[in-house]
Amino acid sequence: MKKIGILTLTIMMVSFIGCNSSDNKAENNAQTGTTEETAVTKTKPSYGKIQHVDIKPEIDKAMAEQGLRIFDVTCTSCHKYDERYVGPPLRKVTQTRTPEYVMNMILDTETMIDNDDTVKCLLQEYMLKMPNMQVDEKDARSVLEHLREIAQQ
Amino acid sequence: MRRLTTIFVSGVVLTALVFFMIGCPSTDKTAVTGSGQGNEAFVPPGKHDDFYAFMSGGFSGQIGVYGLPSGRLLRVIPVFSQDAEKGYGYSEETKPLLNTSHGFIQWDDLHHLQLSVTNGEQDGRWLFANANNTPRIARIDLRTFRTAEVIEIPNTGGNHASPFITENTEYIVSATRFSVPNEYSGNTDVPIETYKENFKGALTFVKCDNKNSGEMSLGFQILMPGFNYDLSRAGKDKSHGWFFFSCYNSEQANTMLEINASQKDKDFIAAVNWKKAEEYIAQGKGKMMKASYIHNTYDESTHTAKSETLTDVMTIDPAECPGIVYYIPTPKSPHGCDVDPTGEYIVGGGKLAAIIPVYSFTKMLDAINAKKFDGDFNGIPVLNYQAVLHGEVKKPGLGPLHTEFDGKGNAYTSFFVSSEIVKWDIKECKVLDRAPTYYSVGHLLVPGGDTRKPHGKYVIGMNKITKDRYLPTGPELTQSAQLYDISGDKMRMILDFPTIGEPHYAQACPADLLKKNSLKSYKLTENKHPYATLGEKEAKVERKGNDVHIYMSSIRSHFLPDNVEGVKLGDVVYFHVTNLEQDWDVPHGFAVKGGADCSELLLMPGETQTMKWIPKATGVYPFYCTDFCSALHQEMQGYIRVSPANSSVELKANTLAKK
Numbered sequence: 072m073k074k075i076g077i078l079t080l081t082i083m084m085v086s087f088i089g090c091n092s093s094d095n096k097a098e099n100n101a102q103t104g105t106t107e108e109t110a111v112t113k114t115k116p117s118y119g120k121i122q123h124v125d126i127k128p129e130i131d132k133a134m135a136e137q138g139l140r141i142f143d144v145t146c147t148s149c150h151k152y153d154e155r156y157v158g159p160p161l162r163k164v165t166q167t168r169t170p171e172y173v174m175n176m177i178l179d180t181e182t183m184i185d186n187d188d189t190v191k192c193l194l195q196e197y198m199l200k201m202p203n204m205q206v207d208e209k210d211a212r213s214v215l216e217h218l219r220e221i222a223q224q
Numbered sequence: 225m226r227r228l229t230t231i232f233v234s235g236v237v238l239t240a241l242v243f244f245m246i247g248c249p250s251t252d253k254t255a256v257t258g259s260g261q262g263n264e265a266f267v268p269p270g271k272h273d274d275f276y277a278f279m280s281g282g283f284s285g286q287i288g289v290y291g292l293p294s295g296r297l298l299r300v301i302p303v304f305s306q307d308a309e310k311g312y313g314y315s316e317e318t319k320p321l322l323n324t325s326h327g328f329i330q331w332d333d334l335h336h337l338q339l340s341v342t343n344g345e346q347d348g349r350w351l352f353a354n355a356n357n358t359p360r361i362a363r364i365d366l367r368t369f370r371t372a373e374v375i376e377i378p379n380t381g382g383n384h385a386s387p388f389i390t391e392n393t394e395y396i397v398s399a400t401r402f403s404v405p406n407e408y409s410g411n412t413d414v415p416i417e418t419y420k421e422n423f424k425g426a427l428t429f430v431k432c433d434n435k436n437s438g439e440m441s442l443g444f445q446i447l448m449p450g451f452n453y454d455l456s457r458a459g460k461d462k463s464h465g466w467f468f469f470s471c472y473n474s475e476q477a478n479t480m481l482e483i484n485a486s487q488k489d490k491d492f493i494a495a496v497n498w499k500k501a502e503e504y505i506a507q508g509k510g511k512m513m514k515a516s517y518i519h520n521t522y523d524e525s526t527h528t529a530k531s532e533t534l535t536d537v538m539t540i541d542p543a544e545c546p547g548i549v550y551y552i553p554t555p556k557s558p559h560g561c562d563v564d565p566t567g568e569y570i571v572g573g574g575k576l577a578a579i580i581p582v583y584s585f586t587k588m589l590d591a592i593n594a595k596k597f598d599g600d601f602n603g604i605p606v607l608n609y610q611a612v613l614h615g616e617v618k619k620p621g622l623g624p625l626h627t628e629f630d631g632k633g634n635a636y637t638s639f640f641v642s643s644e645i646v647k648w649d650i651k652e653c654k655v656l657d658r659a660p661t662y663y664s665v666g667h668l669l670v671p672g673g674d675t676r677k678p679h680g681k682y683v684i685g686m687n688k689i690t691k692d693r694y695l696p697t698g699p700e701l702t703q704s705a706q707l708y709d710i711s712g713d714k715m716r717m718i719l720d721f722p723t724i725g726e727p728h729y730a731q732a733c734p735a736d737l738l739k740k741n742s743l744k745s746y747k748l749t750e751n752k753h754p755y756a757t758l759g760e761k762e763a764k765v766e767r768k769g770n771d772v773h774i775y776m777s778s779i780r781s782h783f784l785p786d787n788v789e790g791v792k793l794g795d796v797v798y799f800h801v802t803n804l805e806q807d808w809d810v811p812h813g814f815a816v817k818g819g820a821d822c823s824e825l826l827l828m829p830g831e832t833q834t835m836k837w838i839p840k841a842t843g844v845y846p847f848y849c850t851d852f853c854s855a856l857h858q859e860m861q862g863y864i865r866v867s868p869a870n871s872s873v874e875l876k877a878n879t880l881a882k883k
Contacts, residue, residue: 144748144759147880148779148804157782198855199780205745205806 119175138217813850
């Protein structure tokens with residue numbers, strides 16, 4: 072019951088936010104593979120406890136491999152790479168969202184859902200709050216590396 | 225109802241008259257009606273209670289967990305009974321916890337509770353509970369509020385004086401309320417009228433791995449004369465090393481105990497020097513006997529319980545080992561047997577008594593040294609009553625049962641017959657205050673009131689009779705409990721609340737001791753269940769002869785697989801469902817139509833549980849989530865198709881074949 076209450080409240084809040092095309096564009100980009108908004112998104116500060124992620128140009132293979140293991144257990148129930156499932160497809164997520172956004176969605180899910188306009192619009196579209204899967208920071212970082220890797224494939 | 229009320233009112237009037245005639249102090253009018261303020265027990269919405277209270281569910285075989293002072297019911301912990309709300313005793317993983325040497329027992333009678341202690345103070349690690357009917361002791365893990373272990377007690381009938389513990393949780397005791405033919409004699413098929421020669425009363429000391437896992441094992445068993453051993457308490461501080469057991473039926477009657485076991489003016493409290501018993505055993509004076517008893521343990525990494533049968537029991541005969549046991553004469557059908565926080569005073573309750581005897585541990589040791597005995601019973605010395613008596617509380621009320629302490633030199637005793645709690649000064653043996661209970665109080669509780677460090681503040685009376693306290697609900701009523709503030713000189717009732725089953729004993733501890741340790745979910749990365757589905761990629765179906773294993777995942781809001789075909793009549797289907805959620809308070813339920821053996825599961829985040837489902841007819845059976853999980857909870861469903869035994873439909877399911 073309390074969950075419905077929170078959801079209803081969230082929907083009410085969302086209804087005050089204009090989910091315009093530019094918000095949805097990021098999603099579309101993920102599906103089409105375009106990256107035109109990347110630069111714009113990256114200039115925004117992220118909500119949540121992760122304010123900076125060190126990213127090297129090359130992929131850390133070992134880290135990405137560990138990330139795949141975590142991804143398979145904790146993420147695949149709702150996310151596929153290339154098609155909409157319970158949640159959005161994730162192949163191009165690292166090209167349309169900042170590393171901080173990805174990390175905070177995993178680690179500080181509730182804060183992102185409550186504050187980030189893009190996430191609010193996604194909630195309106197998918198109607199399901201992403202659960203906090205209690206992943207630790209090291210594992211979340213490895214999931215990010217895995218997502219960076221698959222974006223190149 | 226009116227007739228009942230009339231009878232009841234007459235009873236109250238009669239009791240009041242009896243009181244009047246024996247000249248007891250009149251009852252406090254403000255206590256009768258409560259404080260009238262009605263807000264002292266109020267905990268505002270969103271705020272937490274100060275104490276956890278664990279109250280036995282009696283014949284429900286469960287434990288109710290309440291917040292104090294609000295009296296809000298927070299959880300029911302299943303221990304010795306199947307519990308549909310939790311799936312306990314229904315899933316394949318939890319069934320073994322109810323195994324005994326007599327087979328799977330669905331329903332038992334849980335009486336008393338004890339929180340683990342270190343140096344005589346609550347340490348917040350475990351809670352112990354006893355099964356009275358088919359004798360067992362259970363250990364509940366206070367991180368999960370779940371039953372972690374159950375050990376059966378052999379050679380015992382009616383495990384009542386249990387699970388009382390020593391001050392460092394070295395031992396948890398069990399004692400036979402119904403003496404039984406000695407299992408170790410090789411012949412228990414004896415005429416009941418040979419009670420005196422063939423029946424024994426075993427006192428069992430169950431060892432606890434108190435420094436580590438808490439796991440229990442049988443330490444030793446003292447084979448006592450065949451009395452009814454009733455309640456017990458460990459010594460503390462100066463009396464640490466001793467244990468005190470009340471007993472009745474020293475007449476050794478085997479029929480109509482109501483009359484035949486009330487013949488003698490005094491029965492006994494058995495004072496047991498368990499450290500001395502340990503010494504005798506170390507010297508080889510014990511005898512290893514053969515029995516058959518079950519030990520059930522729950523493995524938190526596999527989410528699965530297992531049962532093993534054990535056979536060895538170390539026994540010791542007090543007649544052959546002097547100095548282990550002494551009997552203290554105790555008047556009028558002894559019941560409660562409680563030791564004050566200093567360990568010096570032992571308070572006896574007598575179901576038919578009109579005084580409360582208080583014994584002194586120091587005097588007891590002196591009497592033993594000076595051999596102030598009034599004979600013996602089967603070789604066990606009987607101490608002289610006056611020599612060990614500290615004092616008697618005169619005219620305290622009728623039928624004193626149990627006593628708790630506030631750590632300020634006061635004792636609180638429950639009186640069943642006169643339906644009241646009486647506060648008295650231990651040293652002076654003097655009544656200070658009395659408060660009526662509604663109605664016929666049995667056990668009572670002060671948070672930490674049985675330890676070396678009581679937390680005081682409240683006393684709760686747990687009543688045997690409810691009658692008109694709440695809105696009527698037909699012939700079956702909930703039980704009633706009353707909460708009194710004891711921070712001042714006078715006890716003041718501040719709350720009246722219902723409890724489940726019949727609460728016998730209860731325990732309470734500060735909330736801070738437990739809440740920081742409370743587990744929120746089972747980590748998927750630590751899930752070692754052999755049939756776990758760790759991620760949807762692992763979802764699959766497998767046939768092994770007539771057994772079909774379905775590895776299924778559940779997450780908001782779908783199962784995978786959610787379509788299964790190729791099951792045939794005659795198959796036994798095992799649904800191994802893993803809840804892939806890792807967030808707190810996101811359980812999923814799982815229900816399949818027509819499961820006569822088991823048809824529902826409840827899965828905490830990260831947990832795997834198994835339903836054994838045996839279809840009885842062909843067709844397509846729906847299954848669904850029973851615990852509201854998201855806006856699309858109604859969509860969380862699936863189908864399993866059952867075909868005839870000779871069908872050629874292949875076993876298949878819609879698992880994740882592609883990325």
